[in-house]
Amino acid sequence: MGKTILVVEDDPLNMKLIRDVLTHRGDTVLNAGNGRKGVDLAIEKNPDLILMDIQLPVMDGVEATRLIKTDPSTRHIPVVALTGYAMDEDEKRMREAGCDGYLSKPFKLKKLFQVIDAFLATDPIDVA
Numbered sequence: 217m218g219k220t221i222l223v224v225e226d227d228p229l230n231m232k233l234i235r236d237v238l239t240h241r242g243d244t245v246l247n248a249g250n251g252r253k254g255v256d257l258a259i260e261k262n263p264d265l266i267l268m269d270i271q272l273p274v275m276d277g278v279e280a281t282r283l284i285k286t287d288p289s290t291r292h293i294p295v296v297a298l299t300g301y302a303m304d305e306d307e308k309r310m311r312e313a314g315c316d317g318y319l320s321k322p323f324k325l326k327k328l329f330q331v332i333d334a335f336l337a338t339d340p341i342d343v344a
């Protein structure tokens with residue numbers, strides 16, 4: 217069952233890679249190229265999961281995550297930070313902003329799927 221995943225990423229190649237593999241899996245991918253648009257799309261589309269780059273134009277991933285996690289309409293959405301290699305300070309700032317997990321770039325596709333599935337597996341079961 218496909219999910220809606222919002223990817224907030226300003227690097228076109230990385231965005232294309234993530235969009236291609238998730239679309240191939242059957243997910244619907246929404247793309248925002250800056251943090252402000254990411255927050256707006258989160259509110260408007262209520263995605264199942266957000267993958268959030270940190271270094272972004274207009275508004276960075278830390279501030280965007282903070283806004284998403286303080287808005288009652290979006291705070292339930294898991295946010296997974298896309299962190300650069302060995303950027304401990306970024307991870308700390310993202311954790312303080314409320315992010316739910318991390319994925320270090322560059323990542324293997326298997327790892328991407330593992331992280332996504334781990335956060336999407338907590339869906340409530342539909343009861344008739």
Ligand code: MN
Nearest residue numbers: 226269271272
């Ligand atoms: Mn970036």
